[in-house]
Amino acid sequence: MTKEQGTKENPWILKTPPLSSDFTMYKDTKDGKDILVCTVGKTILNYDYRCLSDLQSMLKEHGDWMELGSADEQKLAKEGTVEAWGRSEKNPIGGWYGLKKGLRGRFGMYVPPLMEKLGFAEVTHDAKGNKMRAK
Numbered sequence: 501m502t503k504e505q506g507t508k509e510n511p512w513i514l515k516t517p518p519l520s521s522d523f524t525m526y527k528d529t530k531d532g533k534d535i536l537v538c539t540v541g542k543t544i545l546n547y548d549y550r551c552l553s554d555l556q557s558m559l560k561e562h563g564d565w566m567e568l569g570s571a572d573e574q575k576l577a578k579e580g581t582v583e584a585w586g587r588s589e590k591n592p593i594g595g596w597y598g599l600k601k602g603l604r605g606r607f608g609m610y611v612p613p614l615m616e617k618l619g620f621a622e623v624t625h626d627a628k629g630n631k632m633r634a635k
Contacts, residue, residue, distance in 0.1 A: 583608035
């Protein structure tokens, strides 16, 4: 019997959209809230778990490919991208899905591959300018 994937003991093993780097993600609970724990090398990022369903709903409403536009927290996100939506006051939680101050960005880099793995979205895998859309 295989262990459930997406746990700390058996995380999802993913690749960034350009397929250039490996990282892991798993679901956990922190302060009573479901979160995604993303480990990239020695860096650990946390995202609100509901970003998965919220992002899928937004993409379905958008109806077409959307540029990922990944950016660090300190940099402005390009308007109209998944990254910009992941930090917008207009998204369902009214701000950042990233939960660790200073490491709240890169939503457009690390969440889309999990969405693809779970069958919620399609993601392109070019060297730059990757996009995603709801499945």
